[in-house]
Amino acid sequence: MLDTIFRTQADQAGEAKPRTRTEQVMELIRQRIERRMLVPGARLPSVRAMAETSGFSKSTIVEAYDRLAAEGVIRAKAGAGFFVSAPLAPLALCEVEAPEAREIDPVWLLRQFHDEREGLINAGSGTLPQDWLAQESMGKALRGAARQVPLRGQSDLLGYEPMRMLISRRMAEQGVEASPDQILLTDSGTQALDLVCRFLLQPGDTVLLDDPCFFNFTALLRAHRARVVTVPMTPQGPDLVAFAEVVKREKPRLYITNSAMHNPTGATLSASHVHRVLKIAAEADMVIVEDDIFADFEMECSPRYASFDGLERVIRIGSFSKTASTAIRCGHIALRPDWVTPLADLRVVTAYMGNPLGAQLLVTMLTDGTYRHHMETLRRRLARARAKVGARLIGLGLRIWCEPQAGMSLWAQLPDGMDAAALAREAAREQVVLAPGVVFSPSGGWQDYLRINTVHGDDERFFAFLAKACAARKS
């Protein structure tokens, strides 16, 4: 088969008249990489096999491989042959190699978070463990659903209407006016953001992110072939001088951010920041995407772009995966009325209907009082965890960047300019998963920071590891 492929491609290449036989072979390999028939990490056919199937001489193949290696498209491994080294551009998310060779990047971190080996301490993850979530509420909702069979399928293109009504009411309590017809349900908060990017971005568009920010924003934007520019974060919101400057210079189409409980810093937006950022955005005709999936953790509602703006140029994304259950996924988007229909159409075409059962279960949980009760308990529990872990980290010489008003995470600076990525590699060998700052930084900064999950962090083995590492650096 390879034979046929290469002959056919050689014929085609012949039509385009590359100058030399070596260049023809190089083109064949490039085509196969571009078509993903050879993925990063894949071994190329041996020189002999390639010569036999392609009809070119062995010396031509050797020269082609050498030149591709010189270009960095492939690389030689002593005694093992040639391997594809080009990333999967432009959707490059990783190189497909042995897991331990993977770089410490967003996907590495995600994979670590979902490693469930016995004894692993997930001290960097951004989610709550099962027993901190609304399990009782969920059990009750499932029993209720079992009694309601036959369940309705999805009939509403915007998603289950009672859920949209409920979200509308809850948003009103947080000061955001959005009618149920301005709300579109999705399969997850991530899918919500992906959909908004699909709707508003063209390949090559510029997007503004906070530095640091939720690491998946960067990874997602790579899949959209977008260009990322950044603004430094302060404990009250983005640095306003830098914000005005970067918006003027780079003309980003979108600004994607978390407000209440900024991830990873725990920063809370001040009202004056909200006002000024909105003013700059209006002048530049820039849309703000407010990823507000931590909203329910707040004791008191802090300022929001969506509430000040009234969903004119702000798109608000929410989800219940962080608070209710990781077994149900149901995100939502609140946005301008005239964007609802085209976005709903795009959603149905690319993902069909949402998760009807998940929405139905959440409606039960959100209306029978069990979720509210769960959240009241959870907020108190998290406040205690933050205080306790914060004190212990300070005791070890770490600095807490700002004291979060709510949520599960602390953004902490290691002492003496320690390199957090190096520490994370070391930790992984001792079955402790850390989230180093650089993963959250599109600019590659924040190298001595860690995001620490205070629920996992309250663990003696974790603190013993950290204490030992800090002591080793000092000596």
Next chain:
Amino acid sequence: MLDTIFRTQADQAGEAKPRTRTEQVMELIRQRIERRMLVPGARLPSVRAMAETSGFSKSTIVEAYDRLAAEGVIRAKAGAGFFVSAPLAPLALCEVEAPEAREIDPVWLLRQFHDEREGLINAGSGTLPQDWLAQESMGKALRGAARQVPLRGQSDLLGYEPMRMLISRRMAEQGVEASPDQILLTDSGTQALDLVCRFLLQPGDTVLLDDPCFFNFTALLRAHRARVVTVPMTPQGPDLVAFAEVVKREKPRLYITNSAMHNPTGATLSASHVHRVLKIAAEADMVIVEDDIFADFEMECSPRYASFDGLERVIRIGSFSKTASTAIRCGHIALRPDWVTPLADLRVVTAYMGNPLGAQLLVTMLTDGTYRHHMETLRRRLARARAKVGARLIGLGLRIWCEPQAGMSLWAQLPDGMDAAALAREAAREQVVLAPGVVFSPSGGWQDYLRINTVHGDDERFFAFLAKACAARKS
């Protein structure tokens, strides 16, 4: 705010030096359309308002609007002003107008299918009504899940492992060898296809579709900015002469098709078609995506691309939404081992983890015997429905294109060259939803065909409408 926007943009436009003031205004409007601040169907500011906010004279605005109208970007409606007419290129899925003004296109059809008004007969839909689905099995699974709380969240980046093991075994029964590690769970069959397109397509790539084919393939590919070419369908598979020719001429990167129970025709692939299509695909280094979501409807397993090829250049997509429950959505992709990791990474970055609860419920349904029992009953019930409805359609003068071996749909030709789209418009006024052939045809053909759902089609009001319409055409 508008004021600020226009001044800023006018300043920017000034830098680029468009020749005239009219051209500056035109550029402002074009920018706002491109940025989706003005969506298709939206009314432009009045000439007076635009003049006031932009600082240009009314005559300049009038001239700019007129020239944009001449270009077809906007259009005047007598007495109502100017409206954006440009589609949301390149993701153009619809124009945002009054629903009755929408064209009969894939999204129109999807919206009709999900209209749940009392008394509406969904004679064209491609899904089963709730009471034909596995409700008992689902109820039992829900009660079981309620007893298992706390439920596990998603920890496996490929999706719930027991579900992948089950799919692997079921595929083996259908002759497709795929280890659980070659299977990736998704939120739906549609999302599975979307993900594969994201992974393998670049904007501008060519994709080959059957004519006719499932209408959403066309809509989805538009969202991927892909170019579509087609091959005519025959009752044994794609027309082989045309297939070889179009592949040679157009060099498509993908061929997307349904095999067993081709949608909408009900065609069943012959073994020789599978062999020859795979041979042509290998010669052209083309990947085949086999959307096999109707597999479980079959009484006997018909030939498949995936089983002949062994997942070398075939990607197989499946789902249980058509047979088990529309309230749970859980699709899957089976593919080459070296594509699994990059696709899983792309999936987690763009949609996060799948639907863990849905996968857990399906595992229960698929292992406790209730789903198998349900399918045995359902297959017999559908065979009776097809026979009965087929006979009645023939009695009215329609022709069945091929007799499907399984499934819920019939692909029927109206008598005397009747226009199915016109009939569908007429039917909509009498609360009957029809699926006209042209919606399934990327080339705009098959104009006198209907896809008829035999479960909805067994309805006196539907047949009375059809009889009356056929009689009216004859007289």
